Structure formats: C-alpha cells, structure tokens
Amino acid sequence: xxxxxTLAVIGIILAAAASRLIAHLxxxxxxxxxxxxxxxxxxxxxxxxxxxxxxxILGDLFIGQVGVSHVVFVYGSFVAITAxxxxxxxxxxxxKIANAMIFSSLLFFIVTNFGVWLSAGLYPxxxxxxxxxxxxxxxxxxxxxxxxxxxxxxxxxxxxxAESLVPQVRQEVSA
Numbered sequence: 537x538x539x540x541x542t543l544a545v546i547g548i549i550l551a552a553a554a555s556r557l558i559a560h561l562x563x564x565x566x567x568x569x570x571x572x573x574x575x576x577x578x579x580x581x582x583x584x585x586x587x588x589x590x591x592x593i594l595g596d597l598f599i600g601q602v603g604v605s606h607v608v609f610v611y612g613s614f615v616a617i618t619a620x621x622x623x624x625x626x627x628x629x630x631x632k633i634a635n636a637m638i639f640s641s642l643l644f645f646i647v648t649n650f651g652v653w654l655s656a657g658l659y660p661x662x663x664x665x666x667x668x669x670x671x672x673x674x675x676x677x678x679x680x681x682x683x684x685x686x687x688x689x690x691x692x693x694x695x696x697x698a699e700s701l702v703p704q705v706r707q708e709v710s711a
Contacts, residue, residue: 539704540702540704540705541579541699541704541705541706542578542579542580542583544695544698544702544705545573545574545577545578545695546578546583546587548573548691548694548695549570549573549574549587549588549591549691550591552566552569552570552573552591552687552690552691553566553570553588553591553592553594553595554595555687556595557595557598560683561679561683562676562679563676563677563679563680563683564679564680564682564683564686565683565687566683566687566691567592567614567644568614568617568637568640568641568644568680568683568684568687568688569637569683569684569687569688569690569691570588570591570592570614570687570691571588571589571592571614571615571617571618571621571640572617572618572620572621572624572636572637572640572688573588573621573688573691573692573695574587574588574618574621575588575617575618575619575620575621575622575623575624575625576621576622576624576625576627576633576636576692577621577625577692577695579625581622584618584621584622585615585618588614588618589611589614589615589618592611592614606648606651606652606654606655606656608651609647609648609650609651609652609654609655610648610651612647613643613644613647613648614644616643616647617640617643617644620636620639620640620643621636623636624636628692628696633688633692634685634688637684637685637688638681640684641677641680641681641684644680645673645677645680649669649670649673650666650669652669652673653665653666653669653670
C-alpha cells in the first residue's frame with residue numbers, strides 16, 4: 537500500500553490533470569505544473585515520470601490532442617520538466633520553485649514551438665519561418681506563465697497545507 541504522502545501527491549496530480557477538462561483560456565493549463573510537481577514531490581523516480589505522463593496521455597485522449605503533429609516535442613518537454621522537478625526534491629523554497637517554474641515555462645515554449653515549426657507545416661522551414669512561429673506564439677506565452685504560476689502555487693501549496701494538517705503526509709516512511 538502507498539504511503540499517505542505518495543497518495544496525497546498522486547491525488548493532487550490527478551486533480552490537476554482533471555482540471556484540463558474544464559474550460560480555460562488557451563495555454564492556461566496545469567500541464568507544466570503537473571510535470572514539475574510530480575518530479576519534485578514523488579519520491580519514486582519511476583512514478584515521478586510515469587504518473588504525470590499518464591495523466592497527460594489520458595487527458596489528451598479525452599480532449600482529442602493525441603494526433604497533434606508535434607506531440608513528441610510536447611511530451612519530450614514534459615519529461616525534461618519532470619527532470620527539472622527532480623532537482624527540487626527535498627526543498628520547499630518558494631524562490632527555487634518559482635525559478636524552476638519560469639525555466640520550465642520557457643523550456644516548454646521553446647521546445648514545443650520548435651516542434652510546431654518543424655512538423656506542423658504552418659511555417660516555411662527557414663530561419664524566418666522559425667522566427668515567425670515564435671513571434672506568433674508570444675501572445676500565448678503570457679497565458680502559459682500565468683497558468684503555470686497559478687497551478688504551481690496550487691499544487692505545491694496544497695501539499696504544504698496537507699503536510700501541516702495531516703502529520704502522516706509530512707514524511708514518507710521507508711518500508
């Protein structure tokens with residue numbers, strides 16, 4: 537049986553994944569926060585990568601995002617963001633978490649828009665086309681940053697609140 541802390545973290549991840557199904561502004565989703573939080577707070581590294589990715593895959597199946605041409609770039613960025621989250625294990629410093637969130641948001645923006653340029657056929661495969669792709673994506677990046685900040689605060693804050701209210705959630709007990 538899973539420890540109370542692991543169950544709390546998985547519950548927060550699943551709640552965030554489910555929130556993707558609620559109407560939202562473009563790019564204001566929990567996906568970056570999901571991967572960052574999973575890496576930072578799941579002590580089992582396999583689960584840290586698996587649970588956020590499974591949550592994303594199931595959400596994508598439900599909302600019809602699976603056939604997107606740049607899906608490899610999207611999922612690859614989340615694997616990288618989960619790895620960034622691993623560097624946050626054992627820390628609760630808000631500045632470190634905020635810096636990791638900003639870096640993760642930038643990483644997602646750079647990687648996924650490169651994927652759009654490369655595989656979606658919307659822009660010419662020239663330096664000018666790449667520039668145009670990034671330029672067209674800038675208005676969406678504000679929503680990405682706001683959404684990432686809100687969901688990171690909610691997810692990390694929810695766990696901090698659970699830790700303060702439920703002693704069993706504070707510490708993972710090794711078997």
